[in-house]
Amino acid sequence: MSKRYAGRREDLVEAAVDLFAANGYAGTSIRDIAKITGRSVSNVYHYFKDKESLWLAILEYSVQGMPDRLRSAMKPADGAEQRFSALVRAHLQESMRHRREVKIFFIDEERLSPGGKRINKRIQKEILDLYREQIGELLKARHVSPAAARVLAFNVLGVINWYLRWQDHVAGLSVEEIHDQIVGFVFYGLLGKLPGG
Amino acid sequence: MSKRYAGRREDLVEAAVDLFAANGYAGTSIRDIAKITGRSVSNVYHYFKDKESLWLAILEYSVQGMPDRLRSAMKPADGAEQRFSALVRAHLQESMRHRREVKIFFIDEERLSPGGKRINKRIQKEILDLYREQIGELLKARHVSPAAARVLAFNVLGVINWYLRWQDHVAGLSVEEIHDQIVGFVFYGLLGKLPGG
DNA sequence: CAACTTATAGAACGATCGTTCTATCTTGGT
DNA sequence: ACCAAGATAGAACGATCGTTCTATAAGTTG
Numbered sequence: 001m002s003k004r005y006a007g008r009r010e011d012l013v014e015a016a017v018d019l020f021a022a023n024g025y026a027g028t029s030i031r032d033i034a035k036i037t038g039r040s041v042s043n044v045y046h047y048f049k050d051k052e053s054l055w056l057a058i059l060e061y062s063v064q065g066m067p068d069r070l071r072s073a074m075k076p077a078d079g080a081e082q083r084f085s086a087l088v089r090a091h092l093q094e095s096m097r098h099r100r101e102v103k104i105f106f107i108d109e110e111r112l113s114p115g116g117k118r119i120n121k122r123i124q125k126e127i128l129d130l131y132r133e134q135i136g137e138l139l140k141a142r143h144v145s146p147a148a149a150r151v152l153a154f155n156v157l158g159v160i161n162w163y164l165r166w167q168d169h170v171a172g173l174s175v176e177e178i179h180d181q182i183v184g185f186v187f188y189g190l191l192g193k194l195p196g197g
Numbered sequence: 198m199s200k201r202y203a204g205r206r207e208d209l210v211e212a213a214v215d216l217f218a219a220n221g222y223a224g225t226s227i228r229d230i231a232k233i234t235g236r237s238v239s240n241v242y243h244y245f246k247d248k249e250s251l252w253l254a255i256l257e258y259s260v261q262g263m264p265d266r267l268r269s270a271m272k273p274a275d276g277a278e279q280r281f282s283a284l285v286r287a288h289l290q291e292s293m294r295h296r297r298e299v300k301i302f303f304i305d306e307e308r309l310s311p312g313g314k315r316i317n318k319r320i321q322k323e324i325l326d327l328y329r330e331q332i333g334e335l336l337k338a339r340h341v342s343p344a345a346a347r348v349l350a351f352n353v354l355g356v357i358n359w360y361l362r363w364q365d366h367v368a369g370l371s372v373e374e375i376h377d378q379i380v381g382f383v384f385y386g387l388l389g390k391l392p393g394g
Numbered sequence: 395c396a397a398c399t400t401a402t403a404g405a406a407c408g409a410t411c412g413t414t415c416t417a418t419c420t421t422g423g424t
Numbered sequence: 425a426c427c428a429a430g431a432t433a434g435a436a437c438g439a440t441c442g443t444t445c446t447a448t449a450a451g452t453t454g
Contacts, residue, residue, distance in 0.1 A: 008431080022307065023223070023308065024223055024305070024307065024308070025224075026220070026221055026223040027221075027222075027223035027307070027308055029410075029411060029412080030412065031410080031411080031412095039432075039433090040433045041412090041413085041434090042415085042432075042433065042435095043432055043433075045412090045413070045414080046430085046431065046432075047431095050412075050413075051412065051413095081388075084387075107304055108221070110219065110220060111221070135387065138387060138388070139387065145369070146369070147367055147368065147369035147370045148378060150366075150367055151367060151370065151375055151378045151379070151382075152387060154360070154362075154363045154367075155356050155382045156387075157359065158355045158357075158358070158359025158360065159352050159356060160355075161355070162351060162354065162355025162356075162358065162359060163355065165351075166351045169347075170344055170348060170351075171344065172342070172343070173344045173345070178348055181345060181348045181352075182348070184386075185348075185349060185352045185386060186386055186387060187386045187387055187389070188386040188387075188388060188389040189381075189382060189383055189384045189386035190281075190335060190349060190353075190384055191278075191335070191385060191389065192384070192385040192386050192388065192389015192390055226440075226442080227441080227442065227443085228441080228442090236402075237402060238404090239402075239404075239405095239443090239444080239445090240401070242443070242444080243400085243401065243402075244401095247442075247443075248442065248443095
């Protein structure tokens with residue numbers, strides 16, 4: 001691989017992320033990707049054997065490693081609340097970092113081949129299980145049923161993933177303040193505790 | 198309009214809801230809709246002038262009236278907490294009732310014409326404002342900033358809309374129990390109150 | 395039955411899709 | 425300088441897309 005051509009493959013992935021996030025998988029054509037990178041259609045196929053491979057390459061360098069990154073954000077020495085807070089904060093930051101990829105990942109999963117769907121589902125299940133486990137630790141004294149813990153895990157994921165949609169639409173708060181708000185909501189809801197307390 | 202042909206238009210809308218929800222707007226063709234209804238392509242165009250009109254017809258008979266239905270679920274005589282609880286429960290029920298439509302509505306909004314987008318945004322804003330207003334009432338004593346109230350409204354919407362995704366994947370709880378769980382989470386989060394209290 | 399409106403089907407249009415093929419150009423190693 | 429490997433472009437394939445046109449069948453109304 002020559003230096004002159006370094007990053008050419010990554011450019012394609014970058015453009016594909018943009019377009020997939022904006023227009024969806026079915027709504028994005030190989031020609032679109034070629035056009036905004038100033039390349040030819042066949043050049044795209046030189047780097048990726050087909051459209052779905054491009055999709056999977058996106059997942060590979062972003063969402064694929066997310067469960068591990070979330071796990072390593074939680075320090076074993078801390079208490080359950082600190083660990084959970086760290087998990088949520090890491091998850092929010094990861095979602096920010098890979099905003100478009102996560103959007104693609106969670107929204108457009110339907111049109112994949114069975115093999116692609118399996119990868120998608122596996123990662124989603126890893127993250128869900130991570131939350132279920134931590135919620136179990138957090139609520140140990142309250143003996144919640146597994147079904148209830150599952151519902152709670154989905155609720156937390158809903159808050160975090162929904163964040164991707166309105167992230168841009170809030171003025172007047174810094175990113176850190178928004179994250180504080182979200183963590184506070186996940187812990188105490190609307191009524192459980194005063195915002196400042 | 199003859200009786201023999203009554204409901205033929207509605208059949209097309211019904212099929213389109215199914216397919217749009219399963220495969221997205223760009224991922225669904227007029228020919229797909231014609232095929233599963235056993236009609237011809239041109240017959241679809243006899244009832245709808247183009248693809249986007251079909252989309253808007255779906256919104257019209259489902260999501261369009263949702264803000265009003267949510268408003269009318271809240272009894273003015275009740276207190277702020279009862280009113281908010283009624284709002285969330287009505288929203289959950291409406292989301293269940295029009296599961297596919299809401300999924301389409303919130304997910305696939307990007308590929309519409311400017312006119313279609315405007316309708317979409319208007320309804321979403323109506324619902325968001327409804328929540329912001331009620332959250333304002335609910336937290337009157339705590340003087341939360343408008344930006345913070347906005348974040349809280351988005352969080353609640355995230356929980357409810359995310360519910361559409363995992364609705365099928367929880368065994369061991371009835372629909373009412375799940376709704377209780379969700380309302381409890383919105384009010385008190387993970388730690389704010391005991392589940393049984 | 396005749397006239398008119400509605401419902402339907404089938405063929406076709408141009409555009410675009412994912413993909414493949416072939417040919418040229420660039421680069422790095424010898 | 426030569427050559428193999430990688431990078432690129434362009435043309436073309438068959439399939440499918442949204443849409444339109446034309447023609448026929450069915451139903452309603454006189």
